[in-house]
Amino acid sequence: MKLYFTPGYCSLAVHIALREAGARFELVKVDPTAASFRDVNPRGYVPVLELDDGSRHTEAAALLQHVGDLAPAGALIPPAGTRERFLVNQSLTFVSSELHKVFSPWLFHKETADSTAKAVREKLQARFAELDAHFAKHEWLATNRFTVADAYAFAILNWIPWVGLSTAKYPSLAAYIDRVRARPFVRAALDAEGLK
Ligand SMILES: N[C@@H](CCC(=O)N[C@@H](CS)C(=O)NCC(=O)O)C(=O)O
Numbered sequence: 001m002k003l004y005f006t007p008g009y010c011s012l013a014v015h016i017a018l019r020e021a022g023a024r025f026e027l028v029k030v031d032p033t034a035a036s037f038r039d040v041n042p043r044g045y046v047p048v049l050e051l052d053d054g055s056r057h058t059e060a061a062a063l064l065q066h067v068g069d070l071a072p073a074g075a076l077i078p079p080a081g082t083r084e085r086f087l088v089n090q091s092l093t094f095v096s097s098e099l100h101k102v103f104s105p106w107l108f109h110k111e112t113a114d115s116t117a118k119a120v121r122e123k124l125q126a127r128f129a130e131l132d133a134h135f136a137k138h139e140w141l142a143t144n145r146f147t148v149a150d151a152y153a154f155a156i157l158n159w160i161p162w163v164g165l166s167t168a169k170y171p172s173l174a175a176y177i178d179r180v181r182a183r184p185f186v187r188a189a190l191d192a193e194g195l196k
Pocket residue numbers: 009010011032033044045046047058059060061096104
């Protein structure tokens with residue numbers, strides 16, 4: 001498999017999952033805005049996962065489920081049809097639509113109007129408060145063990161300082177982010193992407 005990634009982008013989630021799954025993969029660093037990348041993904045974004053048959057696939061939440069299913073049974077994602085799988089799918093969708101697509105594009109685009117950026121920050125603070133309450137009681141996002149939903153949540157929450165936000169008011173959320181960052185495969189992924 002080949003993962004087209006950009007350091008620190010949401011592709012980091014799939015990168016972490018590939019390492020956690022013990023999968024064999026190659027990393028291809030790309031600039032998603034480059035004209036040449038349109039040949040890989042005409043939509044112009046990462047992550048793109050190229051399977052060994054040459055087919056290319058997008059959408060982080062779907063890629064994470066696929067990679068999770070490649071891992072030893074239940075190690076990264078519970079079996080299909082179980083309640084736990086439903087909980088992981090629910091969390092993947094929450095991260096995608098309520099976190100990922102709130103940060104990005106708004107807070108990464110300088111042309112975003114101040115009023116929009118303010119509304120986005122307020123919405124994110126509400127999500128952080130909810131997550132902080134969750135992590136005061138639970139170690140992981142979806143189930144009682146690390147899953148691909150945590151890889152996704154970490155990759156997105158890692159942006160908090162990038163957009164001038166802080167976890168100071170959310171100690172349990174901060175501890176969760178540190179807990180994920182401390183995992184050896186997460187550290188290896190961050191190192192490989194040239195991130196601290
Ligand atoms: N719908 C896609 C969106 C992926 C996405 O937003 N990728 C961002 C990085 S996190 C990107 O590559 N943006 C291109 C750019 O900013 O130029 C998914 O869920 O995977």
